Each structure stands twice: as structure tokens, then as C-alpha cells.
Amino acid sequence: MIRLPDPKPDVLARRDAVIAGLRAAVSDAEGVIGDPVSLKPYETDGLSAYRQMPLAVALPETTEEVAAIMRFCHANGVRVVPRGAGTSLSGGALPLADAVVVGLMRMNQILDINYKDRCATVQAGVTNIGITNAVSDEGFFYAPDPSSQLACMIGGNVNMNSGGAHCLKYGVTANNLLGLKIVTVDGEILHIGGEHLDAAGYDWLGLLTGSEGQLAIVTEITVRILRSPEGARAMLAGFASNEVAGECVDSIISSGIIPVALEFMDRPAIHACEAFAHAGYPLDAEAMLIIEVEGSVAEQDDLLARLTAICERHNPISLRVSQSVEESLAIWKGRKGAFGAIGRISPDYLCMDGTIPTSKLPDVLRRIQEMSDSYQLKVANIFHAGDGNLHPLIMFDANDSNSFHRAEKFGADILKLCVEVGGCLTGEHGVGVEKRDLMPFQFAEHELEQQRRIKSAFDPDWLLNPSKVFPLRDQNTLPHAA
């Protein structure tokens, strides 16, 4: 179980005064929540095994209101946990008992769409899919597409540097941003970047992206929007072993083709998704690849023919090239519904998120299976094969605390394995509280200390989303002395 810091007793004692201060900062009376029943929905996020009621919730509608909240909290030594849609799988938005949750969901306006310069400026509470929906009539889209894109908000995407299934070609959130409006811990409003590329000076845009709400509150984002390709089509290939599927991935990468997506599923994932989506997945295969290409119909035909030839060299058990948009959607439906599918066969599951060098996949999957046997918990693996991002879904029963603890240990062992083979603890979900205590497996203490000093440069009193990312130290609950 992950330890949270002791709340500041003086802040808890001043709860009424804090709520009054927030009410002064937020114009709408319903924009501040203090009663326990209304606070309840904010006690957890996508890592629902952890729950903690916050001191209060503030729901600002403008950057100026965020600034007023931050000035008040800063002046009064109150901790702040920023929150978007609350979909974090790493507990990035988990409240603290003495903290104000600043929810950005009311800041849901699209402020500007600039097609000629191919960018859009939106508030932090716009959903990821909301950006694409706003520009799709003109044939544009916003590229990063995390699985939670219907719900998750762009402000959260920026804070976690979210990825998706199409990163091999289009990159992650950091690669698709131009500018931010942020509020500093002491309530100053700053503009970072703009509508142009590569602002001179230090890359604050890059540093803030993925900083897990610990450096500033992001209130507005200018994203790049891209013109959609003429079309896209997927193919599906089943293989007799993880090794062979891995070799096929190598051959595809070596061929010079850059597929827009290259997804790998192991046998348990194939079966769970097929039962859910009836996408025609090969149930006799040990591993399956979904490969997607883009372009005109003729270009798709050409690329899919090349890919078919490559797959055929690896003795596929099954090979199916989608003949239509509908068939491609069906192929994707299983993959995109993976979490729901696992949810149907197991009451609860942990979605892990490590990255490994692609060449280590067969070895890593074998060792995960060994762990699965020894922990007596089932696991299904989904893998962004193009970029090495592995999502083991560990199934457990939350009503059985022993099962949950074994699942957590199992997950931690997988992530340590990812680091051991040359990868990392998290590819796109963030460290949050979930992987906080594993950080010493990836970083030496002096390296963590260096990162802490950077946080301190933005937030000297450690008021912004503390107790995440960095392992707690006794003094970590106090202002950090750099």
C-alpha cells in the first residue's frame, strides 16, 4: 500500500476559512465544494484502489480564477491537486486530506481554431476527442489518442504527456504542442510558447509537459492540428508464438514502412477482446498484430501488399487485410475495447504501463507468464509494438485484499523487469502515486534529487501535487530545501 503524507493539522483546522477564501476567488457559488457528499466523486481517479477525500474542491471557469485560487492557497500554505477528468491510471489526481482539488473541467471552451497555421487554442478542460471533433469537419485532427480520449482532458494529457496507439508516426503529447498558458504556484499567469514552433530560450513547454501537475497549473493549450490522411486501413496477423510475432515486427520496421499503428496482443488479450467485440480475432494464435497504414486507396493497397508479403515470411496462422473502413473499425474495436473486455472477465484489473526495448518482448512476456503463475493471477498483454510500450492487465478481485496486494506486487515486479531489460517504469500513464516508490529502480538518489531541485525552482514550498512522482522522505512533507 502506498503511504500518503500526514496532513498539515493547521490547514485541516482552518478548513472553513479555506473554503471562504476559495469562494472569494471563484465567482460562481457552485464553483466551490465543501460538503462531504458532493466531495465524494473527487476522492479518487482512474486508480480507484486509492481513495482520499480532499479538503475542498474548486472549479474555476477562467485562468484569472485559477490565479486567484493559487494566490490564496500560496499565501495560506494550502496544498493544491490539479485535476482534469480524473482518468489518471497512476493516481496523478489522487487528493490529499489537506489539499484543495482544483478541477479544470469547467474550463471547456475551444478558444480559437486557426486552420491556416494549423493550430487550435483550447482550455484545459476540453476533452481530447473534443479537439478532433471541433476540427474534423475541415478534415483535421489532433493526433495523440489515449484510450481514454472520450473522457480525458487535454490539460491532463499535457501534465501526463499522454500517448496513444499512433505515436510511432505522430508522436506523443509533447510533440504536438505549441504553447501553454500556465498559472504559477504563487498565482502569476505566464504564456509559454505561442502559435510558433521552437521558442528560443529554455524549453519550458517540454519541461512542463509530463510534469504531473507539480510545476504549475496549465489552463490553456495551443495544440498543432494535422490534416487527416486520405484514408487508413488495418490488417491483422496471427502467429504461433510471441517470438515469431516479435520477429515480424522487426521485419516490418526494417522494411522502411512506417505503419501509423503497430499493435501487439497476446493470447489472453486476443481471447478477452474477441469475446467482447467479435472482431474475428484468431483464437488459435499465441500473438496477434494489428497493423495500420495511411494514404489513398492505391497507396494503402501497395503498403498492405508489402506488409502481407512480410508477414507471410513469418508463417502466420491467419492473415486478414481489411477491405473496407468498416472492417478496419471492427479490427480496432477489439483493441480499443480491451479494458472493457478485461473488465468482463475479471472484477478488477490493474493496467500497467512500462516500456521495453522491442527486441526484449518475447523474453519479457515469458517472464511475465512465470510471474503470473507464481502470483496466481491472470494477466493479458497489450503492446504498442512500434514504440515498445507494454500494457500488462493484471486481473484480481478487489474484495480480496490479499489478491489486490499480490496484484500490486506483481505489477511492481513487471515494472522492475522493464527497467532491468533497458526500458522504463512508465511509457504514457505517468508515475503518480502508483509508481512513486519504484523510482529508485530507475534513478539514482542524486538524480532524483536533481529532479526535486527543478520542482523546487517552480514550487519552493512543494504545494503543487506533492507526494506524487518522488518517493516520500521524512522532510518531503515539509518544504523542500534545495
Added chain:
Amino acid sequence: MIASEAETRIASRIAAAREPLLVRGAGTKSGMLRPVQAAATISTTGLTGITLYAPKELIISAGAGTPLHEIETALAEHGQHLIAEPPDLSALLGTEANTQTLGGVVATNLSGPRRVAWGAMRDHVMGIRAVTGRGEVIHSGGRVLKNVTGLDLCKLLTGSHGTLGIITEITLKVLPAPETVGTIVIPGLDADAAVVALSAALGSPYGVSGAAWLPAEAASRLLHPSDAGRSITLIRIEEFAASVTYRTEKLRRELGVPRAEILGDRESRALWRAVRDVHALPVADGDGIWRVSVRPSSGPGVLRAVEGAIGYLDWGGGLVWLAGPATETIHREIEAAARAAGGTWTLMRAPDSLRGAVDVVPPEPASLAAITRRVKEAMDPRGILNPGRIYAGL
């Protein structure tokens, strides 16, 4: 990524340093930004060699002092390339060609024409090892393509011009190099009409990977004989051969220039290399060179606003290269034009008298400058790494 002897030597030297150090690779870009007042130089040129190349994982790692051409050659042997197409600005900056190091292009975050479609150098730095101003060796990122573990110090160090740490080893994402390159050449457009065309091209579904406009005096330096005396608007497609043919044809029709010339592979590669390396600007000794980044539609306005400098547009209009007399007057005009467009500028080359006297990049508002100062102190508490390179007194 493991410690090398050269890295250990750098770390001990920094730890023992009592005075400011000029951090330097091959020195091809030391004329950028502000002059550094330092007692001694510390060089990364001992940190050489490719330490890991896994073509099937799209990853290459090398010491920061490795000459960039060595890396490009190794990648080409496997049909891969550096995605951001970093320029060799030696001709422009008056330094030795083909000597720049990997560390140099990462520390300056310089990207070429492909940046507009495929990202900057900073977008492809997956891992970094560096020696901080404390003399400690740290790493950030790693050797995998997707990694959000901890603060992204790769982004912070990339483009920091050696002021926060000495980058010792870099891991880059690479991609398959395109089979074929094709270029649509539209002659005779003025800058505004060109940017409209470039915007339409970049907003098309055809994956345009280069979009530039050169006025006649710059175009003539690229020796494109059929269009002498006229401006040229250039649109690049990089794909498999059949796709290049299909996409250039289709785009040419959609842009309403069905008779615009389409350059083949060899000519295209040579032309875009010249655009990348800024061969089109006439530069006299003692001239100033500026690089302005604005939203693409503001590029033509920047060119117009700066009298007395000659320039051209890349990145669909968003990157403005300017050359002219290195006077404070012209510098102020460029500052004002970039600021009016909500953009940014970098003084790439000028005599020390000018670059020591002006803001070589936009100054930051006070509250951000305070953060900058604290971050600098966090990385380099004694202020010994390239002091004053980006901001005076920092």
C-alpha cells in the same frame, strides 16, 4: 548508456572548477547567441563514438562529441535517417564544414525543413546523459521511444546551449529514410501568395515534409536555372516512389499550378540540403544572421517589416531566416517584428559588440525569469557553465 572515461574526466573537472568554463563541441556554433566570458574551455570532442545502434528499435546512442556525419553515415547504411534533418550551418556561420557534433545540434536544438512535419531535434531526444554544474553525472529518459518517467530533463537540456549541464551522451529516435524525394517548384509568387500555397499544401492529406519560399535574390543562389530572376515556392514530398508521383501530381492540381515543375529525387535532395543549410542567404563578413519563428501566416509580414535585411521562409512561412548588416537598428526591427507576430527570435551570428549588447533571444517576463534563475541555480549552482550565453548575467 554507461560511464566513459572522457565523461568521468569532464565530471571531475567540473567538480573541481573554480572559474567559468566555455562549454564547446566542435565550436561550429560558438558564434550563436551571446559571447561567453570564461577562463577556460571544456570540450566534448573526446566523447566520441556510437555506443548503441538498434535499427530495428529505431534507436541510436552516441557520445556528444561524435561528428554528426558519422551518425548520418551509420544510419544511411541501414536506410535510416535523423528525423529532424539538422542543418550544417558552417557556411552561414563561417565555420568548418562537416565537423559539427551530435552534442552541438542537440544543445542548440537546430532542426531543418522537415521540422514542420516531423518534429524538432528535441522531439527525438529519447535519452541523455549529462554532467551538471555540480559535477554529477545524471541521466534522463533512456533507450526506448516512449518514456514519461520523472521530469523530462532531456527537453530541458536540449537547446540549453551548455548552460545547465554538459551533455555527454544522447539517444535519438530515428526512422526509415524515405525512398524517394520530389519537389513542386512554383515560380514567381510573392511571399503572401506563397504562404497561402504552402498553407494549403501543409493542410493537405499528402504528407508534405518541406515548405519554403525564396525571393528571387535568394533563389538565384540555389542555382535553379529555369527560374532565374523569379521567386520560388518549394513543396517537398518524401515517400515511396509511386506515392511521390501520385502526391506531387495531385497536389499540383489542387493548388491550381498544373504546370509547375516537379523536381526529381537527386535535384530535390540537393535543393533541400541547400535550403536546410541556409546557402540561399548572401552573407558578407561582419553581417548579422537572425532566425525568427512565428506562426506561418506571419512570416511574410516579418520579412516586410525588416528593411535592409534579406531573408527567406521555411516551415511553411513560420521560420524566417534573415541576413543583413549587424546593426542595432536592424536587430531592433527584427525584435519588434517577431514580437508583433507573437513569435521568437535568435541572433545566430554577429560581431561580439552587437551580440553582447542586445537581447539575443526574447527576454522573459520577470516572474518567468525568476524561475529561470532558480532552474539555472538548481543545475549549476556556481554559475560556471557557459555563463551569459543565453541571458546576460545568467
